Amino acid sequence: MEKVVITGMGVMSPLGNDVDTFWSRLIRGESGISHINTFDIAKHKTKIGGIVRDFDAEGHFGRKEARRMDRFSQFALAAAEQALADSGLSLEDMDRERLGVYVGSGIGGLQTLLEQAALLRDRGPDRVSPSLVPMMIANMAAAMISIKFGALGPTLSPVTACSIGNTAIGEAFRLIRYGGADVIIAGGAEAAITDISLASFGNATALSTRNDEPVRASRPFDAGRDGFVMGEGAGIVIVESLSHALRRNARIYAEVIGYGASSDAYHMVATHPEGIGAYQAMKSALLEADIRPEEVDVISAHATSTEVGDKSETIAIKKLFGEDAYRIPVTANKSMTGHMLGAAGGVEAIALVKSLNEGIIPPTINQEEKDPVCDLDYVPNKARSANLQIGMSNSFGFGGHNAVIVLRTYKGPGSVSLSQFPTS
Incomplete structure (x- = not known):
């Protein structure tokens, strides 16, 4: 079986639209949450979000x-461009039939649907764009990346709600491990901060209403948490076989060594209160x-800043890790980005890669x-230096979808050294 590595990364996020900006703000503990000004929020309960600026x-x-x-497709393609440029891949020199795209979105082109529905209502069917369907369907981010870069290999758009990035x-x-491709452009994208989604999540009492304190609104594991904050963006990585990466003398960020998936089989939106699915996915990834x-x-951590979700994830971690659960630092990126839904897993995977490379754990x-x-070590409020070799990233989604990946520092030819990064 092939070993599998990450050789490129790209980010669009509330903390910045490139990896360096995103990472530097993340480890400084800066929040990307602000007041929504992209549509009229006067009648909404929640007036804040993690917007890509x-x-x-x-x-x-x-x-x-x-x-x-x-x-959402714009975010995905922009992040994919970054990731490919970062990887140093020469598309002209590779077998495009061995290049695939695994990029998904939880909701797809919701804003396009809303705009075209308004046209239908106000001006009639003749005014509806013939591009409505191809613009809104959730696989279009992957399709646009494939078209842009001539990727002829497998193209897949997983729809596993907020676990999409890790699923991808x-x-x-x-696929790469068993020889089905050499390179996959993988991750997730989302642009769902819209009038109707804010209303729906708000009416479900799922969102924080700390409207006067946007930067303090997302607070995973804190006793005062009152719901999640919607975010948007994209996180894309280049996943590549080690043999292919070595042949082209690629810079290698990290090795992917495990993946676990499961279902809660419990509820449409609520996580299992005992974290059964989360535990199973983490255990499978370690196995x-x-x-x-x-x-x-x-x-x-997945850690969205909801009452039940944060508790159940903590319970699952304790069940799997036992007493070691109190030793292992647990970090929650969503405290700064908000919940980027289908983009969250890809963005958080990139943050984990940076942590492993630089030996810095972002704060919660x-x-x-x-x-x-919720009594574990959540790296409260300040980033921490640590000797890191292996990291786990959790992503869970509506419907009970759970996906967990395990990454390890890579020490062989092409490995990234700490000296290649600034020490800020």
Whole structure:
């Protein structure tokens, strides 16, 4: 079986639209949550979100190409461009039939659907765009990446709600491991901060209503948490066989060594209160990685800042890791990005890769009041230096979908050294 590595990364996020900016703000503990100003929020219960700022799609892609894509596809393609450039891959020199795309979205082109529905209502069927369906369907991000780069290999758009990024990376890992491809562009994208989604999540009392304190609103594991904050963006990585990476003398960021998936089989939106599915996915990932629980050095939690979700994940971690659960640092990126839904897993995988490379664990900000049930080491409020070799990243989604990946530092030819990164 092939060993599988990560050789390129790209990010669009509320903390910045490139990996370096995103990472530097993440380890400084900065929040990307702000007041929503992209539509009228006057009647909404929640008025805050993690919005991607300073991205001019028409300036980036050109007016014609930008207008053919919903915002989620724009994010995905922009992040994929970054990741491919970062990887140093020469597409002209590789077998395009061995290049695939595994990129999904939980909701797809919701804004496009809303805009076209308004046209239908106000101006009639003749005004509806013939591009409505291809712009809104959730596989279009993967399709646009495939078209842009001539990727002729397997193209897949997993729809596993908020676990999409990990599902995409994990399935890419397995395909490459068993020889089905050389390179997969993998991750997730989302642009669902819209009038109707904010209303729906708000009416479900799932969102934080700390509207006067946006940067303090997302507070995973804190006793004062009152719901998640919607975010948007994309996280894309280049997943590659080690043999292919070595043949081209690629820079290698990390090795993918395990993937676990499961279902809660419990509820449409609520996580299992005892974390059964989360436990099973984490256990499966460790089994495939062929490592013991005590070998894990850091856990990137799903941790959305909901009452039940954060408790159940903590319970699952304690069940799997036993007393080591209190030793292993657990970090929650969503305290700063908000919940990026289908983009979350890809973005958090990139943060984990950076942690392993630099030996820095991002903080979980807004830790002010301890929850007696959530009593692990959540790296409160300040980043921490640590000797890191193996990290686990958790992603869970509506419907009970769970996906977990395990990454390890890579020490062979092409490995990234700490000296290649700034020490800030």
